[in-house]
Amino acid sequence: KQEVTQIPAALSVPEGENLVLNCSFTDSAIYNLQWFRQDPGKGLTSLLLIQSSQREQTSGRLNASLDKSSGRSTLYIAASQPGDSATYLCAVLTGGGNKLTFGTGTQLKVEL
Amino acid sequence: SQTIHQWPATLVQPVGSPLSLECTVEGTSNPNLYWYRQAAGRGLQLLFYSVGIGQISSEVPQNLSASRPQDRQFILSSKKLLLSDSGFYLCAWIRQSSYEQYFGPGTRLTVT
Numbered sequence: 001k002q003e004v005t006q007i008p009a010a011l012s013v014p015e016g017e018n019l020v021l022n023c024s025f026t027d028s029a030i031y032n033l034q035w036f037r038q039d040p041g042k043g044l045t046s047l048l049l050i051q052s053s054q055r056e057q058t059s060g061r062l063n064a065s066l067d068k069s070s071g072r073s074t075l076y077i078a079a080s081q082p083g084d085s086a087t088y089l090c091a092v093l094t095g096g097g098n099k100l101t102f103g104t105g106t107q108l109k110v111e112l
Numbered sequence: 113s114q115t116i117h118q119w120p121a122t123l124v125q126p127v128g129s130p131l132s133l134e135c136t137v138e139g140t141s142n143p144n145l146y147w148y149r150q151a152a153g154r155g156l157q158l159l160f161y162s163v164g165i166g167q168i169s170s171e172v173p174q175n176l177s178a179s180r181p182q183d184r185q186f187i188l189s190s191k192k193l194l195l196s197d198s199g200f201y202l203c204a205w206i207r208q209s210s211y212e213q214y215f216g217p218g219t220r221l222t223v224t
Contacts, residue, residue: 044215
């Protein structure tokens with residue numbers, strides 16, 4: 001059974017700092033890995049999708065890497081801003097390409 | 113472009129009452145559709161998924177059920193709600209070309 005873990009559970013940083021969020025998964029037979037952002041009381045917004053054959057993806061100040069063999073992914077946020085405050089979730093797609101398994105998330109707070 | 117709708121946005125229901133949550137997707141045909149629940153302090157739990165009209169797969173035993181009466185409509189139901197059914201319910205669809213998953217705005221259900 002696939003299990004996804006995210007560390008840390010919560011993180012508070014000053015504005016402008018670069019930061020790294022970690023995600024690990026137990027079964028390396030994945031189709032892809034997706035990073036999401038969730039604001040309080042809202043749905044999930046897709047940030048980055050990394051296919052199993054890829055090593056990294058970039059979008060603006062965000063960079064996500066994938067090491068499938070070791071079961072790890074990182075989300076790098078450059079020059080953090082208060083608007084980046086949210087919960088960040090990673091999820092892996094396995095099982096015939098139909099089902100996502102989610103981590104429990106990292107709650108990020110960027111302070112002025 | 114594709115859009116996913118959910119309603120109602122919030123719902124307060126007494127224990128033992130019925131439930132019907134609706135999800136519709138626009139701008140795509142024959143999508144895979146998903147229902148997730150996010151309980152307070154817990155991660156996202158996949159409840160049901162559907163690969164086509166009338167085709168429903170259940171992930172966890174519970175007093176909830178799902179139906180897909182039309183290609184782009186997914187309904188979550190219960191005949192008698194329990195306190196433990198409280199949570200944030202999210203509908204999602206998956207893009208078949210990339211297996212990237214997109215989420216609706218969610219329904220906050222409080223069972224009293």
